[in-house]
Amino acid sequence: MSTASPPAVDGTEGRTASAAPAAAAPSPVGAAVAWLVKNPLVVLLVVMVVGIQLATGSQLSWGNLRGVFLDAAVIAIVAAPVGMLVISGYIDLSVGSTLALGGVVAGKVVQSGASPGVAVLAAVAAGAAVGVVNAVLTTVFGLSSFIVTLGMLTAVRGLAQLVTPLPLSNFGDAFGFLGIGNIAGIPLAALIAVVVLVVAGVFLTRTPAGRHVYAIGVNREAAFLSGVDVRRIPFLLFVATGAAAGLAGAITVARLNSAPASQLGLGFELSVLTAVLLGGIALTGGEGSMVGVLVGVLFLGLLRNGLTLLGVPTFWQNVASGLALVAAVGIAAATHLARGKLQAREARRLDDAPATG
Amino acid sequence: MSTTGRRATVAAVVPLTLTLTLAGCSTTTETGTGAAPSSSDGGTTEVDTILFDFPFTSLPIYSVLSGQLADYAAEQGVTVEFTNDNSDLSTQVSNLTTYLNSDVDAVVSFPMDPASVESLAQQYMDAGKYWVTYAGDMDNQSSTLQFSFEESGRMLAEDAAQWAAENLDGAPKVLVLEDQLTQIGQERTRGIVEGLAEAAPDAEIVAQQQAVTPQDALTVTNSVLAANPDVDIVLAAVGDAAQGAYQALLSTGRAADDPETYVGGLDGNLSLFQEMQKGNMVRGVVTVKSEDIVKATIDIPLALGRGEEPETDVPVYLVTPDSPDLQEYITAFGG
Numbered sequence: 001m002s003t004a005s006p007p008a009v010d011g012t013e014g015r016t017a018s019a020a021p022a023a024a025a026p027s028p029v030g031a032a033v034a035w036l037v038k039n040p041l042v043v044l045l046v047v048m049v050v051g052i053q054l055a056t057g058s059q060l061s062w063g064n065l066r067g068v069f070l071d072a073a074v075i076a077i078v079a080a081p082v083g084m085l086v087i088s089g090y091i092d093l094s095v096g097s098t099l100a101l102g103g104v105v106a107g108k109v110v111q112s113g114a115s116p117g118v119a120v121l122a123a124v125a126a127g128a129a130v131g132v133v134n135a136v137l138t139t140v141f142g143l144s145s146f147i148v149t150l151g152m153l154t155a156v157r158g159l160a161q162l163v164t165p166l167p168l169s170n171f172g173d174a175f176g177f178l179g180i181g182n183i184a185g186i187p188l189a190a191l192i193a194v195v196v197l198v199v200a201g202v203f204l205t206r207t208p209a210g211r212h213v214y215a216i217g218v219n220r221e222a223a224f225l226s227g228v229d230v231r232r233i234p235f236l237l238f239v240a241t242g243a244a245a246g247l248a249g250a251i252t253v254a255r256l257n258s259a260p261a262s263q264l265g266l267g268f269e270l271s272v273l274t275a276v277l278l279g280g281i282a283l284t285g286g287e288g289s290m291v292g293v294l295v296g297v298l299f300l301g302l303l304r305n306g307l308t309l310l311g312v313p314t315f316w317q318n319v320a321s322g323l324a325l326v327a328a329v330g331i332a333a334a335t336h337l338a339r340g341k342l343q344a345r346e347a348r349r350l351d352d353a354p355a356t357g
Numbered sequence: 358m359s360t361t362g363r364r365a366t367v368a369a370v371v372p373l374t375l376t377l378t379l380a381g382c383s384t385t386t387e388t389g390t391g392a393a394p395s396s397s398d399g400g401t402t403e404v405d406t407i408l409f410d411f412p413f414t415s416l417p418i419y420s421v422l423s424g425q426l427a428d429y430a431a432e433q434g435v436t437v438e439f440t441n442d443n444s445d446l447s448t449q450v451s452n453l454t455t456y457l458n459s460d461v462d463a464v465v466s467f468p469m470d471p472a473s474v475e476s477l478a479q480q481y482m483d484a485g486k487y488w489v490t491y492a493g494d495m496d497n498q499s500s501t502l503q504f505s506f507e508e509s510g511r512m513l514a515e516d517a518a519q520w521a522a523e524n525l526d527g528a529p530k531v532l533v534l535e536d537q538l539t540q541i542g543q544e545r546t547r548g549i550v551e552g553l554a555e556a557a558p559d560a561e562i563v564a565q566q567q568a569v570t571p572q573d574a575l576t577v578t579n580s581v582l583a584a585n586p587d588v589d590i591v592l593a594a595v596g597d598a599a600q601g602a603y604q605a606l607l608s609t610g611r612a613a614d615d616p617e618t619y620v621g622g623l624d625g626n627l628s629l630f631q632e633m634q635k636g637n638m639v640r641g642v643v644t645v646k647s648e649d650i651v652k653a654t655i656d657i658p659l660a661l662g663r664g665e666e667p668e669t670d671v672p673v674y675l676v677t678p679d680s681p682d683l684q685e686y687i688t689a690f691g692g
Contacts, residue, residue, distance in 0.1 A: 180604075256604055260597060266572075
């Protein structure tokens with residue numbers, strides 16, 4: 001939270017690199033080391049995957065990865081806008097229930113005979129409507145986003161249950177394609193997730209509004225005094241988050257071929273938040289990148305998958321999973337400190353370098 | 358469903374210690390059925406209002422039961438009220454504490470952890486109300502509504518074993534989707550595992566993983582199939598998990614009607630019944646009939662109020678593609 005500077009598109013935070021004169025650029029090896037220090041979870045991810053692959057021989061099989069990607073895609077689609085919300089200093093805890101609402105709305109619409117496209121749009125609209133409520137209460141009335149979205153988590157779940165007290169099922173192959181279909185051999189849901197992450201990454205790093213997200217997260221008052229619209233941007237991020245959760249609901253229902261309102265998305269908000277925090281987005285706002293979100297999502301999915309592949313008993317899975325997540329965050333925090341020292345040293349090196357013109 | 362709007366507000370403070378004991382006292386021990394009437398003076402109390410305390414509100418069966426209960430209660434001239442425990446023990450205890458001072462005459466409670474509500478049951482009885490334990494037994498109770506979870510698991514395992522003997526060459530490989538987080542889940546899982554060991558001693562359980570919701574089961578089954586692509590049988594302690602496993606099998610390329618795969622689960626589930634009717638690889642579901650549960654839930658307290666000995670056993674049924682009443686289950690679950 002030391003800066004409002006957005007990350008570079010490659011996911012590095014880029015403020016020192018952009019400030020450095022070309023002549024004083026670090027060596028490729030130094031740059032690689034600096035990148036790894038900034039992204040320690042990537043190292044952990046690689047180590048974990050290699051270890052599990054050696055132990056089981058099956059984590060990197062396409063059949064397994066396909067399942068992991070399908071799970072991760074739903075989380076990533078929601079984690080991208082949630083990540084931006086957290087960067088801007090807000091939070092949305094209602095996404096699990098919004099996913100359920102989007103799912104049951106999609107199921108209801110497709111069972112009424114509408115096309116899958118219409119069903120998806122209806123799910124997105126339902127999710128966006130939840131996002132509007134969150135946005136109005138939070139950004140217009142100034143209520144705490146934590147409290148508002150926690151309340152909406154319960155209220156929207158009840159709404160979803162009212163829509164369909166009994167689970168809907170059997171939506172047909174056309175709608176099912178959204179959940180399990182492939183394009184060029186790649187799951188459609190994963191492709192959607194990639195598009196969402198790329199759009200979010202480009203928005204954050206290549207647009208003024210994206211830079212304003214960081215500015216609002218670092219210091220809302222300073223951002224306001226600098227002319228940033230500190231209400232409209234979070235408002236739109238809440239709506240985008242709701243819409244994304246609605247879309248994720250439609251994908252989930254299409255994959256399950258069923259829409260149990262009471263069970264869809266249970267604990268999903270914690271999975272999303274865990275992935276976001278693992279990815280290096282600070283809960284206090286102002287810091288993070290979409291590359292980090294992607295790594296966090298993959299780490300979470302591959303960790304759970306790996307524990308199952310290893311045959312770890314249920315309760316030990318919980319222990320191992322929790323400890324691994326705490327360790328990952330701890331290492332990330334430690335490298336954050338190391339990164340600060342590296343930046344300070346780099347700054348001193350630049351100060352000592354002779355002026356080039 | 359006029360009564361559903363009358364939810365109690367949660368008002369009592371719940372001792373944290375009550376939430377910590379999920380240890381297992383068996384729900385199939387000697388029953389206290391026909392014990393003394395609940396009122397402390399040994400008399401009987403006319404039953405006008407019954408509280409139905411079913412904590413697993415996320416299960417499809419809850420929606421089925423709550424709708425049918427309201428209708429049947431109206432037929433019998435009594436009012437039924439519902440708690441909303443949201444599958445949470447502390448919420449269940451809190452709701453029961455709240456209703457203790459209400460005008461309900463009897464409670465039919467499905468205790469998530471019987472030990473945690475023993476004292477509450479005693480308080481209800483001391484207050485002159487009837488306590489009927491749903492799906493088990495407690496030390497303090499006026500009566501019980503019984504159906505065996507362990508036996509349910511055993512029935513499913515035996516059917517799967519018989520199917521394997523008739524349709525597979527060699528030892529079947531089995532994935533068990535368990536539920537170790539609740540007492541009923543533990544008993545069901547035990548029934549599945551022990552039943553399988555007895556009926557198909559050569560079967561190999563390649564993985565035993567926690568999964569209750571369809572999403573959990575989808576994820577877990579995908580992972581297990583990556584390491585064990587030759588799984589022949591998936592048995593789920595919760596029917597909704599079986600549904601997720603079925604979708605996972607489809608997504609790995611198995612035909613919906615694959616003749617060498619068996620998917621089965623406990624609890625009715627509309628999607629499973631429909632797939633079964635189509636002749637797909639969902640081949641066994643063990644469930645109760647909702648109308649049996651509904652009648653017992655109302656009739657047992659009414660019998661107690663009249664000072665009669667109630668009928669307490671609710672049968673469980675194995676539903677297979679050959680079951681003549683398969684369509685009735687589909688209809689009951691909203692199909």
